[in-house]
Amino acid sequence: MCSEKFMPKRPLILITNDDSIAAKGIASLVEAMKPLGDILVVAPDKPQSGMGHAITIHSPLRLYASNQFSGIDSYTCSGTPVDCVKLAIYEILKRRPDLLVSGINHGTNASTNVLYSGTMSAAVEGAIESIPSIGFSLQSHDADADFDASVHFATKIARSVLKNKLQAGVCLNVNIPKGKISDLAGMKICRQGRAFWEDSFDKRKDPSGADYYWLTGKFETSDKGEDTDMWALENNYVSVVPTQFDMTAHHLISQLNEWEF
Secondary structure, eight states, rough: OOOOGGOOOOEEEEEEOOSSOOEEEEEEHHHHHHHTTEEEEESSSSTTOOTTTTTOOOOOOOEEEEOOOOOOOEEEESSOHHHHHHHHHIIIIOOOOOOEEEEEEEEEGGGGGGGGGGHHHHHHHHHHHTTTEEEEEESOOOTTTOHHHHHHHHHHHHHHHHHOOOOHHHEEEEEEESGGGGGEEEEOOOOOEEEEEEEEEEEEEEETEEEEEEEEEEEEEEOOTTTBHHHHHHTTTEEEEEEEEEOGGGGGGHHHHOOOO
8 A cells, every 4th residue: 555645645626606605506516526635615705796807906805714614624705706716826725726616606607697707707717827627507596506416517527627637728617407417418518609688777766866776687699509508508408618718709810910900
């Protein structure tokens, strides 16, 4: 037998989210990752949904040790999900994580929702740092949502990423339909569907008579492709979309070079 000194290190897994360290989803993700490696949790101290890739630059960041998860090193951060990732990498960890996982989000981050999502922005930040990263989301906003299927697929997908790695600069956007494992049709590797929010605002008045607004709206799509994440979710498949932070429209470079400016 190998002595402890020469035993291979277990993978180091960084976990974060945007629903806060107290959310049921991140507790489920911790359970999913326990069999796969050593865990560090750094998560917001309050909900940060819809923060996208925001970082905190005009106020100090606070970082506190947490006992949220017994036996697991955990911290709460006053900032955004991306702040959590940056602090974990540069201030807490002694070595770079082998895997970064974010979620499990309450509500899907399919299609263009990826642009607004704090969950996915944390995964994208991991990709920027060349760390294999995955964002997980569940198609349910219920406070007491059933995460059993999400835990199953999160463990399965994370294990595969640890084994096969990911191309630098790419992360995975994983969305899981609500329901039991036996209800789901399987997994599909997809492209990001084309859709957008048709925004509207609920205008109200406060007690002093001043106007204020609540953002509302409806998510609209004309993309009927059967290779999209939206189609997969509608048909009870777990959608897996390889996602990158390079937003260059490479196909237009040669055309723009022919323009006169």
